[in-house]
Amino acid sequence: MNIILSHDIDHLSRREHWGDAFLLKHIVRDILEFISGKINRQDFHARVADFTGGKWCNALAIADFERSQGLSSTFFLAVNKGYGLSYSAENAIPIIDELRLKGFEIGLHSQGISEEELRVEASRFSHLLGFFPEGVRAHYLRKAADHLVIKERVGFRFDTTEYDIAQSKQFGAITEIPISIMDSDLFYAGSRLQQRSLNESKSESERILDKAEETGIPFFVINFHDRYFCEAYRDFRDWYVWYINLLVQRNFHFASFTDAIEILSRRSE
Numbered sequence: 001m002n003i004i005l006s007h008d009i010d011h012l013s014r015r016e017h018w019g020d021a022f023l024l025k026h027i028v029r030d031i032l033e034f035i036s037g038k039i040n041r042q043d044f045h046a047r048v049a050d051f052t053g054g055k056w057c058n059a060l061a062i063a064d065f066e067r068s069q070g071l072s073s074t075f076f077l078a079v080n081k082g083y084g085l086s087y088s089a090e091n092a093i094p095i096i097d098e099l100r101l102k103g104f105e106i107g108l109h110s111q112g113i114s115e116e117e118l119r120v121e122a123s124r125f126s127h128l129l130g131f132f133p134e135g136v137r138a139h140y141l142r143k144a145a146d147h148l149v150i151k152e153r154v155g156f157r158f159d160t161t162e163y164d165i166a167q168s169k170q171f172g173a174i175t176e177i178p179i180s181i182m183d184s185d186l187f188y189a190g191s192r193l194q195q196r197s198l199n200e201s202k203s204e205s206e207r208i209l210d211k212a213e214e215t216g217i218p219f220f221v222i223n224f225h226d227r228y229f230c231e232a233y234r235d236f237r238d239w240y241v242w243y244i245n246l247l248v249q250r251n252f253h254f255a256s257f258t259d260a261i262e263i264l265s266r267r268s269e
Ligand SMILES: [Zn+2]
Pocket: 008, 009, 010, 109, 138, 139, 140
């Protein structure tokens, strides 16, 4: 089983959220997590510092961590706002340039569902970054029932929006490589507040890994949001560092989505 690391860029800074409901939701959630004992005083202070500090993108910190382990990953960049995502892609260009310089791959974090919407986003992405996005993952994993038909027509080579311990599938010229584990789901477990502690999340993520190995899937895709790679989300960050170390110790092979397409096409020959 190959491990694929991926990250959705949902926020750049607090500033982009002025005037939307996200800031209020953020404050309410932090306070509720603190008073219900989900996070301790140290974490709450770190959340306040992070909130007032206002820099919410930790993509380069993750990239440095992964590089220190000899690893690489794919970052998904949004070019349209919506559903709590409020940044302008233009403002992410210096970060994206640096990630590309370090050898990281960039895909589209899509908002649209229809073919027309996705075409507009892919074209905006190409215009901004100078290349067509090979891969796509939808923000909040929103998709049409026939999303692969649509995405193949738009011209993507892979999609990673489905979320299941399942085999990758080929649909014409597009390959679907599903997400196997996602940070928010692991810690929030379907709630608005953190449900699992760091230790509980570690156990759960080991269980998911074992299940994936038993199922015999070729690619185990981790979706970790760069927003959480900081002191304010210590449990999330520490879990990611721990999980990567565990995967390295267990001698898993790491691959990119592009490698995955290559591996699958060789297998089907
Ligand atoms: Zn997202």
